[in-house]
Amino acid sequence: MSTDSLLDADAVAIAAAVRARNVTARAVAEATLARIASRNAALNAFTDVTAARALDAAARVDRILAAGGDPGALAGVPYAVKNLFDISGLPTRAGSRIGRDNPPAARDATAIRRLDSAGAVLVGALNMGEYAYDFTGENAHDQPSRNPHDPARMSGGSSGGSGAAVAGRLVPLALGTDTNGSIRVPAAFCGVFGLKPTYGRLSRAGAMLFAASLDHIGPLARSVRDLAAAYDAMLGRDGEDPAQAEIESVPVSDRIANASGLRLAVASGHFRENAAPGVLEAVDRAALALGVTREVVLPEASRARAAAFLITTIEGGNLHLERLRARAMDYDPATRDRFLAGALLPAGWYLAAQRFRAWYRRAVLALFETVDVILAPATPLPAPPIGTQTMTLGGATVPLRPNIGLYTQPLSLIGLPVVCVPGGLSPEGLPVGVQVIAAPWQEEKALAVAAALEREGVARCPEAWA
Amino acid sequence: MSETAPKPLTEAEAEALMHAAARALSLPIPEPCHAGTIANIVAASTAAAFVLSFPLGDTDEPAPVFRA
Numbered sequence: 001m002s003t004d005s006l007l008d009a010d011a012v013a014i015a016a017a018v019r020a021r022n023v024t025a026r027a028v029a030e031a032t033l034a035r036i037a038s039r040n041a042a043l044n045a046f047t048d049v050t051a052a053r054a055l056d057a058a059a060r061v062d063r064i065l066a067a068g069g070d071p072g073a074l075a076g077v078p079y080a081v082k083n084l085f086d087i088s089g090l091p092t093r094a095g096s097r098i099g100r101d102n103p104p105a106a107r108d109a110t111a112i113r114r115l116d117s118a119g120a121v122l123v124g125a126l127n128m129g130e131y132a133y134d135f136t137g138e139n140a141h142d143q144p145s146r147n148p149h150d151p152a153r154m155s156g157g158s159s160g161g162s163g164a165a166v167a168g169r170l171v172p173l174a175l176g177t178d179t180n181g182s183i184r185v186p187a188a189f190c191g192v193f194g195l196k197p198t199y200g201r202l203s204r205a206g207a208m209l210f211a212a213s214l215d216h217i218g219p220l221a222r223s224v225r226d227l228a229a230a231y232d233a234m235l236g237r238d239g240e241d242p243a244q245a246e247i248e249s250v251p252v253s254d255r256i257a258n259a260s261g262l263r264l265a266v267a268s269g270h271f272r273e274n275a276a277p278g279v280l281e282a283v284d285r286a287a288l289a290l291g292v293t294r295e296v297v298l299p300e301a302s303r304a305r306a307a308a309f310l311i312t313t314i315e316g317g318n319l320h321l322e323r324l325r326a327r328a329m330d331y332d333p334a335t336r337d338r339f340l341a342g343a344l345l346p347a348g349w350y351l352a353a354q355r356f357r358a359w360y361r362r363a364v365l366a367l368f369e370t371v372d373v374i375l376a377p378a379t380p381l382p383a384p385p386i387g388t389q390t391m392t393l394g395g396a397t398v399p400l401r402p403n404i405g406l407y408t409q410p411l412s413l414i415g416l417p418v419v420c421v422p423g424g425l426s427p428e429g430l431p432v433g434v435q436v437i438a439a440p441w442q443e444e445k446a447l448a449v450a451a452a453l454e455r456e457g458v459a460r461c462p463e464a465w466a
Numbered sequence: 467m468s469e470t471a472p473k474p475l476t477e478a479e480a481e482a483l484m485h486a487a488a489r490a491l492s493l494p495i496p497e498p499c500h501a502g503t504i505a506n507i508v509a510a511s512t513a514a515a516f517v518l519s520f521p522l523g524d525t526d527e528p529a530p531v532f533r534a
Contacts, residue, residue: 213529303520306513313510321493328496337502340495341510344487344503349514354528356517361529402509 003031010223011077011172011230015119018076021065025058025076029121032078036123036170043146045155045165047083048090048125054078057121064119072119073229073253079173082159083125084132085109085217086206094208095128095158097141097330098323109206110238111175111217118233123171126161130332132177132210133316133339134158135185135404136386140332144386147190148464149430153383156186156404162220163190167464173221173230177207179214180308181379181408184420187220188378188433191422191462193450194220195227198440199415200245202231203238211315212243213354214308214412222461224451227419228253231443252444259373259452262445265294267376267437270301271407274393276381278426283377286423286434289456290449296371299363300356304410307353307360309402311413314350317342334401361414368439373449378433380406382426407435417443419450421459431462471519475511480504 003023006014017023033051040046064071081087084094086105093099107113112122127145129137137160138144145160147153148168155164159176163186166174176183178196187194195218202217209215219230235249266287272280287293298304317324320339328336381391384400391400411418416437423434436453438446453459475483481504488495495503 300520303516306516309513310510310517313506321491325493328494328499333502337499338506340493340499340503341484341506343491343493344484344507345510345514346483346487349510349517351528352514352518352522355522355526356520357529359520359522359526 003027004035007031007035007172008169009172011074011221011226012223014172015073015075015077018061019065025061025121026055028076029054029058029078029123032123032171039168039170042151043148043164043168043170044143045126045145045161045168045170046080046124047093047127047142047161050087050122050124054121054123057116061119061121072117074115074233075119077120077173078123078171079115079120079175080122080124080126080165080171081112081175082128082162082177084128084177084208085112085175087112087122087125090125092208094132095130095139095142098327110203110240111207111234114234114236115230120173120233126165126174128161129158130335131320132158132179132182133335135181135401136160137186138334138386140334146386147383149191149462150383153385153430154189156189156383158182159186159220163187163192166190166192166220166222167461173219173226175217176220178216178218178412179210180312180412181405183218183220184378184408184418184433184435185404187420189383189431191431191464192220192222193224193227193422194218194420195231196412196418197231197443198417200243201443202234203241203244205238205240209319211312213315214312216412224256224419224447224454225253228256228447247441252447255444256448256451259448262372262449263370264290264292264373264375264449265296265371266292267298267374268295269297270410271376274380274406275377276426278382278432279377279380282423282432282434283375286375286453286458289453289458292375296367296374298367298410300360301410303356304360304413305406307356308409308413310349310353311357313338313342314345317344357413364414365439372438372442372445374437376435376437377407378420378435379404382428382430382432411435411437415440417446419446421450421453422461423459425462434459472515474515475508477504477508480507480511483507
């Protein structure tokens, strides 16, 4: 197998080849940089390529191996991060024009430091929707990242570059963030796996926030075992993230091979309404493969989405208040008016949403006393053409941008861990995603069911054009 | 459902809120952003009306986002 073709394998396979010294980490890094150089122009996934850093990191992995040491479980695995993660020496742009005027970050985000400690090799930063307020992958400053299954279509957002880079096989592993669906939507649109862990599980330190009480970080990859390996590498307490929970960090890579005995159900109600052709069929294929016949209703899921909308826009608007005062016209027009409006909304709306959120959390946790994992669609439609402004929902024409999160927002509102798996193709041949949802702190159950779907051949990354 | 829950704002009401809150926060709203900001306030008011129509009790505290 050539080094270039090794890049079509998943991260765990690449690490195994490096650790066995069948290939050097430097050769993998060089091949990755060459692939980015040849493919990125069509996808616009990368905004920065950290070539010198990557070659240095790869050389360090090779030196450790040559000395008989252990460089880590992700030895030599090339990866990239959404450009809201601090990368030492680069301004953290977070998809914005304003951010590129920042001084260079003094050090890496915690997640990057941990992946590097596991031997992974950072190769660059990825395009995203401005300040993460996005479901499309479009960006007025950097131009849109493009879907490898059809470059005229959206990559999904806000971690659009992450989805495009993994689906286009520029890297096997990428980091994104998810506030209302920003890992799960690009994973679904681009046909890759994405993990949004439990809120408070992984440190967000060094990643620019959007709506702090909803923000998560997580990986996108082309296999479930890669999600698990990246998650394991990023586990651990970090005093620099005040939202991180005091909870034991248990690696999951060795605990996801068996999903038997888990109580499974399909989400009905809100999650069976307003889907485009092909979306619910993907959920049903997954349910059939696992023998799932039970349906459950997440109570008040539509209202939960409304609460998520309010909390997001108000927390986001407040976070950006000083920047809006000084440089409102430097924002992407797609985010500017939403941030401005969010900054102005009454506190009573925010507190009502937070109080409802606590009620909803209790109601859904009660549901999880009788079920372990729930299947639901990821997005109401496959990737639309770039520039699309509206969609049809329940027979009505509605704005596209906020409604892409129809099925993701009610879950992240209460921080549930979710694996988004590629669940097949729509009638027009585009990837559609399925959410595999577990109770808080039960990532291994969601990953075990995702792995079972992968073994059954139901969940797999479709071949992209790239 | 609460019968006293608010109705979504009209555009005129949203514009009035925009101007009053902008003054309260010393946040100038550039003129080209007025229409979009008002539209987003109206959208948020629709979501708020939906959330506020749900009956909550005195023991329904805001979701915990602070730990001492």
